[in-house]
Amino acid sequence: MKRRPGRIVLSTAAGEKVDPYREALLGLGVAAERLQVVRPTNTASSDVALTGAAGLVLCGGADVDPRRYGETTLADARVHVQPERDDLEWELLAGARERRMPVLGICRGVQVMNAFLGGTLWQDLPLQTGTAIEHSHPRPLDALPHTVEVAADGHPVAHRMGVGTLPVNSRHHQGIQALAPELVALARSADGLVEACALSPGDGWWLAGVQWHPENLLRDPRHRGLFLEFLQAAGVPAGEEKR
Numbered sequence: 001m002k003r004r005p006g007r008i009v010l011s012t013a014a015g016e017k018v019d020p021y022r023e024a025l026l027g028l029g030v031a032a033e034r035l036q037v038v039r040p041t042n043t044a045s046s047d048v049a050l051t052g053a054a055g056l057v058l059c060g061g062a063d064v065d066p067r068r069y070g071e072t073t074l075a076d077a078r079v080h081v082q083p084e085r086d087d088l089e090w091e092l093l094a095g096a097r098e099r100r101m102p103v104l105g106i107c108r109g110v111q112v113m114n115a116f117l118g119g120t121l122w123q124d125l126p127l128q129t130g131t132a133i134e135h136s137h138p139r140p141l142d143a144l145p146h147t148v149e150v151a152a153d154g155h156p157v158a159h160r161m162g163v164g165t166l167p168v169n170s171r172h173h174q175g176i177q178a179l180a181p182e183l184v185a186l187a188r189s190a191d192g193l194v195e196a197c198a199l200s201p202g203d204g205w206w207l208a209g210v211q212w213h214p215e216n217l218l219r220d221p222r223h224r225g226l227f228l229e230f231l232q233a234a235g236v237p238a239g240e241e242k243r
Contacts, residue, residue, distance in 0.1 A: 005054055005235050006052050006053050006234075007036045009055070009056045010035065011089055011092055011109075018059055020213075021059050021106070022035055022037070023215070034236060049095075050099065053101065054234040054235055056092055056101055056104070057104050057105075057109070058089060058104070059108070060107035060109065062081060063174055064111050064115050064121060069115045071120070077123040089112050089116075090116060100204060103208075105208070107210075109209055110209025114180050114197070117181070117182050118182075119178050121176060122175050124174065129191065133146050133170075135193070136170065136171060138171050142169060142217055143169055146170060147190070149188055149189075153186070157196070162222045168211075168217075169212050179194055187210070208229075214226045
């Protein structure tokens with residue numbers, strides 16, 4: 001008997017917007033019954049959440065607690081944490097790694113992945129780097145305030161995004177400082193910030209993340225392709241985007 005594709009688990013927290021991620025996956029043809037939203041308040045354990053799942057999406061949201069990457073919170077860094085969400089997502093990532101389950105991280109999600117694998121974060125980009133890039137541009141959701149340069153390194157995820165200049169939306173004040181040793185940078189903004197990264201294809205675990213919000217940019221095939229690459233790795237059928 002042919003094995004049926006599993007669920008896609010979306011990790012978020014109470015009060016955080018999960019609908020754009022669900023709508024993006026639905027719009028790509030993923031069946032609604034294959035999507036499960038988990039939060040610290042509705043999940044008995046990470047093992048329960050991942051049982052029978054095919055892939056994990058770490059959605060955007062609050063800041064990662066600096067203690068997770070060996071730092072104390074800077075006084076003026078505007079850091080807002082949700083320790084219970086950090087706890088859940090560290091457990092989910094550990095479970096996904098054990099199962100070799102594909103993981104896609106978006107905004108906060110890529111920061112969680114980097115910290116989980118031993119990297120560090122800028123607690124507040126304006127405070128610590130003085131960057132002139134507008135990384136925090138909340139409205140409209142599909143605004144493209146800056147670009148990233150996608151590396152020509154042959155990585156399948158980079159190929160999906162298209163090598164060269166890619167306009168992106170941007171709603172974050174933290175970002176990757178030291179990239180985790182296992183990750184490779186796939187895209188950077190003009191100020192040098194790592195905006196996309198992934199594990200090497202030879203690692204045996206599909207894990208990739210981006211700092212921007214491709215769920216708001218599905219009309220562009222380069223952003224839509226990130227989701228399609230993830231769904232392909234998860235073995236979950238996807239159709240054409242519904243207009």
